[in-house]
């Protein structure tokens with residue numbers, strides 16, 4: 304089944320057909336088809352162990368599927384494709400931020416790595432997550448939700464076409480969830496795409512892929 308995250312007026316930017324992946328000799332993903340057009344969101348739901356993280360790891364190139372094809376703008380995707388890597392942003396379960404640095408220092412580093420050091424970008428990204436008061440506190444002194452907000456702030460620093468996010472709101476309170484909703488809406492409205500693994504349906508809509516836990 305091809306999921307309707309592709310718009311009829313746009314060729315899909317990302318398309319996946321017949322994807323299969325085994326881990327430790329056990330099938331985890333089988334026969335996954337999906338297509339994603341600019342401005343579209345795909346929410347991936349499923350029980351613990353159903354393969355949500357595994358699917359994101361395949362999509363960001365950290366895991367190689369056993370079967371199936373992936374295309375990016377009509378081109379077959381191979382591991383390490385530089386144009387594809389340049390187009391995506393991945394936020395996994397781990398936040399990928401340095402606990403010894405402050406949110407400001409982490410975001411300055413991320414901005415330099417992304418080649419985007421526009422004046423005010425870091426301050427704006429922090430403000431969008433309501434992190435101003437914690438901007439200079441070492442990350443190790445922040446709560447889990449506050450750390451997650453620092454990780455999500457990185458998404459605002461550089462424009463990436465495809466966000467691959469693993470349970471982005473799991474540790475967030477209601478206000479932070481609302482800020483993430485707005486951040487995601489703005490990304491989609493600007494023509495961005497997102498594949499998001501989540502246990503709770505996000506209010507941003509889009510297509511839903513429900514994974515069944517392998518027996």
Ligand SMILES: Nc1ncnc2c1ncn2[C@@H]1O[C@H](COP(=O)(O)OP(=O)(O)OP(=O)(O)O)[C@@H](O)[C@H]1O
Pocket residue numbers: 326327331349350351352353354355356357358
């Ligand atoms: N490093 C690994 N080695 C072997 N098997 C693994 C590994 N990581 C995950 N698995 C297996 O792959 C299956 C899918 O795991 P995955 O983490 O993708 O599920 P998930 O849907 O993201 O789960 P959760 O909701 O708990 O985050 C599980 O059966 C798990 O045991």
